[in-house]
Amino acid sequence: MTRRTDIDVRPVTEAELPAWDRALNTGFLQAPTSPDEVLRARRRLFVPGRLLGAFDGDRCVATFRSFDQEVTAVGGTPVPSDAISNVTVSPTHRRRGLLTRMMAQDLAAAKERGDVVATLIAAEYPIYGRYGFGPATTMAEWTVDVPRAGLDPRWAGPEDGGRIDLVDGEEVRKLGPELFERLRLAQPGAVSKPPAWWQARTGELRFESPWTEPFFAVYRTAGGEVEGMTAYTADDRWGDAKQPLNTASVKWLIGATPAADRALWRYLCSIDWVTTVKSGWRAPDDLLPHFLPDPRAAHITSQADWLWVRILDVVRALEARTYEAAGSLVLEVADAAGLTGGRWRLEAAAGGKGSCTATTESAELVLDVRDLATLWLGDESAVRLAALGRVREERAGAAREADALLRTSRRPWCPDMF
Template sequence: MTIELRGLRDKEWDAWFAGLEWAFGGVSKAPEERALWQELTEIDRSLAAWDGDRSVGSFSSFSFRMTVPGGTPVPTAGVTMVSVAATHRRRGLLRRMMRSALQGFHEAGEPLAALTASEQQIYGRFGYGVATRAMRATIDTARVRVAPPAGADDLTLTVLPPAEAAARCEELYARLVPTRPGMLARQPGWEKLPLLDPPRERDGASELRCVLAERDGELLGYARYALKPQWEATVPDGTVLVRDLMAAEPAAYGALLRFLCETDLMSTVVLRDRPVDDPLLHLVSDIRRCQLRTIDRLHVRTVDVGAALAARTYAREVDVVLAVEDELCPWNTGRWRLSGGPEGAVCERTTDPADLSFEHVRALGAAYLGDASLAALAGAGLVRELRGGALAPAATAFSSAVAPWLPHGF
């Protein structure tokens, strides 16, 4: 049968989303979560593949603005809700949807696309590189102590229902967005995502709580968390599940982490999706008992090489010609002269000989936010030095003072 690929219509959302749920294992979302995703779906940015009246493929994107090195928020297509029915694989359907979407991002003037991958191996072939990583810590609080920096004892900590503190927490989040590459400015409606707490998905944990850290009435940090009580015979052995932790200063971060780690009847604190340079690495007494694990998080693709590279700043002055081959986005193929530094940059087409060659466009996405070093990518054969001495200064220029970080999924 011929598969019809076209834009999604409002009345088709339920069938389209049901097909997505089946592709991801067949477990339906809680009604509250399903309703929120329907509200957030941008219908005019969504594709549907139909085999007759059956939804066999889905693809959507959000119109985000992502912080890049230098603090600028850059229009970014947040690719999401991608699926192909098991019965319709190996027919090129995902490639058709991806090619159509990239063309649309290009025409809309979005220089970047980004996604979180259910399976990392899928998206490299479409030009997405792992641009941020996330760290998970499982802290044994019976053996680990937190030593917060000076000023932590001057803060007032208050626990509230998350909804009561939501507006103030969103204001603080917005202040912090420009401080780290990879962070997303939340569009209207997205402030509801951190508050989502369906009872049926708590798996024995309490309802969500929010602790605020304030000084003289100014909010300087917050953490949303739940408690999962457990007993081994008569010994309390519960877990603190931290959903998010944001702080505007070191003292606030330290005070919040200490509070979480000293919760009564709990012996473990689990923090997920933390930046790989998270302050906890330097505040705990025994890092070996924190069971650290790092995974890939945000995958980035340069949709328009010139606009993307000109949108960020660089750690040092750089003047380098880059050779790019891009089969899916042919407008990127060619040589580009990148000139700039800490104050800004320009990136324009050139006929000059290339200094560095990106052997696969995904390497450019991996390096873009400053997490993956150009030198490391060269060691993997994904970047090639064509002019002696060009790699080292370019690698330094592309670096970021702080690790890029995606605080929440999409």
């Protein structure tokens, strides 16, 4: 077995991309060798210093990628983030500290750049808490039993005078970014979509081979304004009596208004031959069931933690968001990595803005940086975390006061996998 000190963790060069890609595929249990078009796509997105690899001799045995991102804080402020993805360790090199070394190197660089938080989508729950990440949003997938929904099969158009149009990938790339910005800046937990996101979802960049083009539908208001868009695929399943039993699977759905969401979901439930609609990743308090005459026709088939956050700057993170009420609280934040621990006074004004300053006053609420991350977007309760022993009250009632400040009326949601 190679000693840990003999394994080199370093930024990957462009020439090393095929070796890095092979290790990535190995870690994700995919065919080791990628098609040329996938490697071409990776080269187009290559940013020196943002791909890390662990090398045992000439062989890449662990992978790590980060990229610039913004995540929307409560109140709508975009916060600079270090988005982490493509994390693998080959099965031959587990338990040698390779992820710890790559994570420490990346988070230190992110802190130096001035990123406020780091983000990721965790494939496995137990891994990332030890690096200071906490689950900050939840995802739900809904399945709609279309025949039970109670929709009028004779009418499929929007009820508000708007219209649904089918478009191609080029039109999506033209209309999508501006539309998504409207949703992103209103949705705590949403993350920015770089141009490559739109290129990959419309086939201009291909990280999947073969690539299957989805259907794209756009919702326009009666005045012609684009307020919603979705991409979906459909299977080809028929019953024994020659009845259609097809499922429409939503890849993504962007609605800038509830009216747009309603129009798109009703459109999807009105497509001929479709008897089931799968929603893709939605907020756990999504309005989808209540757009249907019978809300019981939609049920949650999967629900789990989704966006994980690692706070790199407590002051900037807490001052970036707004607050539900006026109040004051002294927080003591532990950070084993030494990136942002300390004692802070959070002051929230009646108008929603907050200030955060270092203090020597006695702590009222003591918590780890991973638990502050879980509370930051307003989805979790400090009272619940105190009951679990993850938050400690030094003053009775401090957890309840934290909830009054931090929790939000609608739950945060991250629409994307990255």
